[in-house]
Amino acid sequence: MVDETRMSERDNIIARIREALRLPSPHSLHAPDAVLSGRVDQRRVLPAAGSSFENRVDLFAANSADLGATFALLPLPERLSLELKSLRDSQGWKRIASHRGTLTDTVCAALDLPVLLTDAGYEKRELATCDVGITECDALVAQTGSVLVSSRGAGGRALTVLPPHHVVLARRGQLVADLPEALALLRAKYHPNYPSMMSFITGPSRTGDIERILVLGAHGPKKVTVYLV
Amino acid sequence: MLAAARQFKKDASRITADRRHRQIINTALDQYALKRDQKKTLFKDWQEARRIAAATKWEAVNHLDRHLEQLVLGLESRGTKVHWASTGAQACDIILRILKDRNARTVVKSKAMTAEEIHLNEALERAGHAVVESDLGEFIVQLRGEPPYHIVFPAMHLTRSEIQNTFQKKLGDAPSDNPEELTMVARRVLRQTYISADAGITGANFAVADLGMISVTENEGNARLTAALPRTMITLLGIEKVLPRLEDLALFLPMLATVGAGQLISGYNTLYAGPRQPGEPDGPEEYHVVLLDNNRTALLADAEKRDTLHCIRCGSCLNVCPVYRNVGGHSYGTTYCGPIGAVLTPSLKVLNHWKHLAFASSLCGACTEACPVAIDLHHHLLQHRRDASRDNPVWWQKIAFALFAPIANSNTLWALVTKACRLGQKFHPIVLGTKLDPAYVWTRTRNLPPFAPMSFREWWTRRA
Numbered sequence: 001m002v003d004e005t006r007m008s009e010r011d012n013i014i015a016r017i018r019e020a021l022r023l024p025s026p027h028s029l030h031a032p033d034a035v036l037s038g039r040v041d042q043r044r045v046l047p048a049a050g051s052s053f054e055n056r057v058d059l060f061a062a063n064s065a066d067l068g069a070t071f072a073l074l075p076l077p078e079r080l081s082l083e084l085k086s087l088r089d090s091q092g093w094k095r096i097a098s099h100r101g102t103l104t105d106t107v108c109a110a111l112d113l114p115v116l117l118t119d120a121g122y123e124k125r126e127l128a129t130c131d132v133g134i135t136e137c138d139a140l141v142a143q144t145g146s147v148l149v150s151s152r153g154a155g156g157r158a159l160t161v162l163p164p165h166h167v168v169l170a171r172r173g174q175l176v177a178d179l180p181e182a183l184a185l186l187r188a189k190y191h192p193n194y195p196s197m198m199s200f201i202t203g204p205s206r207t208g209d210i211e212r213i214l215v216l217g218a219h220g221p222k223k224v225t226v227y228l229v
Numbered sequence: 230m231l232a233a234a235r236q237f238k239k240d241a242s243r244i245t246a247d248r249r250h251r252q253i254i255n256t257a258l259d260q261y262a263l264k265r266d267q268k269k270t271l272f273k274d275w276q277e278a279r280r281i282a283a284a285t286k287w288e289a290v291n292h293l294d295r296h297l298e299q300l301v302l303g304l305e306s307r308g309t310k311v312h313w314a315s316t317g318a319q320a321c322d323i324i325l326r327i328l329k330d331r332n333a334r335t336v337v338k339s340k341a342m343t344a345e346e347i348h349l350n351e352a353l354e355r356a357g358h359a360v361v362e363s364d365l366g367e368f369i370v371q372l373r374g375e376p377p378y379h380i381v382f383p384a385m386h387l388t389r390s391e392i393q394n395t396f397q398k399k400l401g402d403a404p405s406d407n408p409e410e411l412t413m414v415a416r417r418v419l420r421q422t423y424i425s426a427d428a429g430i431t432g433a434n435f436a437v438a439d440l441g442m443i444s445v446t447e448n449e450g451n452a453r454l455t456a457a458l459p460r461t462m463i464t465l466l467g468i469e470k471v472l473p474r475l476e477d478l479a480l481f482l483p484m485l486a487t488v489g490a491g492q493l494i495s496g497y498n499t500l501y502a503g504p505r506q507p508g509e510p511d512g513p514e515e516y517h518v519v520l521l522d523n524n525r526t527a528l529l530a531d532a533e534k535r536d537t538l539h540c541i542r543c544g545s546c547l548n549v550c551p552v553y554r555n556v557g558g559h560s561y562g563t564t565y566c567g568p569i570g571a572v573l574t575p576s577l578k579v580l581n582h583w584k585h586l587a588f589a590s591s592l593c594g595a596c597t598e599a600c601p602v603a604i605d606l607h608h609h610l611l612q613h614r615r616d617a618s619r620d621n622p623v624w625w626q627k628i629a630f631a632l633f634a635p636i637a638n639s640n641t642l643w644a645l646v647t648k649a650c651r652l653g654q655k656f657h658p659i660v661l662g663t664k665l666d667p668a669y670v671w672t673r674t675r676n677l678p679p680f681a682p683m684s685f686r687e688w689w690t691r692r693a
Contacts, residue, residue, distance in 0.1 A: 157453070180479040196307070
């Protein structure tokens with residue numbers, strides 16, 4: 001019964017759309033051929049992004065600073081554990097949440113704190129009590145200062161947004177120039193088996209809903225720290 | 230005059246005279262304009278970006294049937310259940326049925342103008358569900374029992390002390406009027422809600438047709454949590470939200486953030502491809518997408534105004550509109566306010582009830598210029614005026630123009646009437662400011678410019 005009404009409404013709506021579209025739009029000038037065939041070069045109009053690795057690092061660092069996120073490029077992978085340990089001590093972490101991964105495994109082992117791993121399922125309330133979520137990512141986007149995470153590559157949907165501090169561990173090769181490159185990467189990496197969630201995280205959670213005054217940490221993390229090794 | 234028009238006139242007159250309101254809105258929007266313009270300059274070519282965006286939406290909307298079928302195929306391939314609703318009532322029924330089937334009582338919602346459009350909260354509450362808005366601005370106006378004031382900034386009209394009072398009254402928790410502390414109060418309250426809610430409802434900013442994904446833009450992380458923790462997730466979206474390809478987001482995400490909030494990109498831009506997939510640790514067991522028509526196909530059939538369906542609900546036309554800035558978001562009495570609301574509402578509802586919105590416009594064209602997808606807004610307002618006076622002519626206007634036409638067509642009559650007016654204006658001060666003044670409606674709030682002492686024709690003949 002439910003399915004029947006659903007099908008019929010689908011048919012009704014599609015029929016109304018087809019009927020409506022029999023009349024051509026007078027705004028066809030809006031539609032140059034390049035766009036219609038999907039071959040438009042968005043980079044012609046989008047904000048510039050660095051061409052070399054060093055440019056991209058500088059741009060990502062500048063964007064992070066603007067957004068209120070912390071970013072550090074670590075020349076040696078061994079430095080990562082040291083950095084995280086000093087962060088642990090300065091922030092007073094008691095309990096951390098993370099997921100399985102080469103970088104996260106090393107860091108979690110070094111931190112010597114109780115770890116909640118989300119990979120095989122977890123208790124929501126327990127995750128909410130963790131001081132930090134440490135995750136890997138799919139990419140960093142220099143153009144916008146965004147971190148691209150997915151439910152498959154970063155321990156699920158909640159780990160990157162529920163704990164009050166999000167620490168992102170990225171590898172050198174994951175820093176891409178711009179949004180077109182990041183979206184192309186998603187397609188190349190996952191098609192056709194996409195994760196159920198893919199998210200561009202840009203800075204800490206923020207709101208301006210009270211008198212347009214910026215407040216960090218509305219519902220998601222108040223702090224975002226990104227390490228590129 | 231119809232009830233909606235009367236109400237609009239009453240509310241607009243009150244708000245335009247409210248200096249405090251003007252100050253709040255102007256301060257907020259001036260700050261926004263500054264940031265928006267800074268971000269616009271980062272684009273290599275903003276005007277070309279608008280052209281590409283408009284063309285992309287043109288393609289999406291003018292092949293809507295194909296794109297919707299593609300979208301649904303993609304969504305269903307990963308286990309999402311897709312529902313179609315011709316009307317708002319049907320959409321509410323579908324959502325209520327999903328909640329009932331899942332035995333879901335408490336619902337956490339992230340911001341969705343479509344839900345406002347179909348009055349979803351009222352329907353859910355009538356059926357006994359507890360609904361909590363999670364976007365901070367929406368949360369505040371929900372506590373106050375108000376509709377959102379602005380498409381993007383729902384609580385823009387409130388001061389921090391008003392919000393403190395609301396929190397004190399409704400939550401019993403408001404340590405100060407500091408925006409940060411108030412935000413933390415909401416954060417504490419809502420954290421519990423995400424964890425305990427049975428279902429989460431979100432809106433959508435875009436739907437990616439070629440891969441079958443829903444794209445949600447936000448800054449707070451509330452939609453992310455709404456989509457992560459409850460067992461059931463529902464997304465409600467208008468059928469016009471489609472974009473043909475994933476790659477189109479590379480342009481639309483930064484454009485939306487730039488004109489919507491003066492940011493290069495919003496805090497969270499998230500693609501939802503389905504419910505929890507095998508091997509994933511969390512996420513909803515069921516994902517439902519409700520596609521809403523609610524007269525969008527009627528607007529699609531109006532080829533002249535079809536480009537109105539390009540709208541991405543960024544709110545930038547509101548922010549630059551001299552009328553919106555003076556009468557405020559609540560005076561409209563509609564879900565969508567500002568220029569886009571004045572164009573959409575008469576099309577989606579009954580023209581004759583809402584035509585007054587098209588007349589409440591200076592036709593300055595600031596909205597058209599601000600629109601990132603180049604909707605021809607101010608011409609659509611003119612077209613509404615044209616249609617309204619064709620369908621329901623006003624009797625006194627008909628008489629006035631019937632009298633005016635012969636006068637304007639005859640040299641002698643024109644000279645005679647303008648002379649008479651010049652003479653008549655000498656006696657105007659006697660009745661000025663009283664209701665005996667034939668121009669009272671005008672002179673009540675404005676000066677009447679004096680007629681020139683002689684006409685051009687008179688000057689030309691005397692000059693010799």
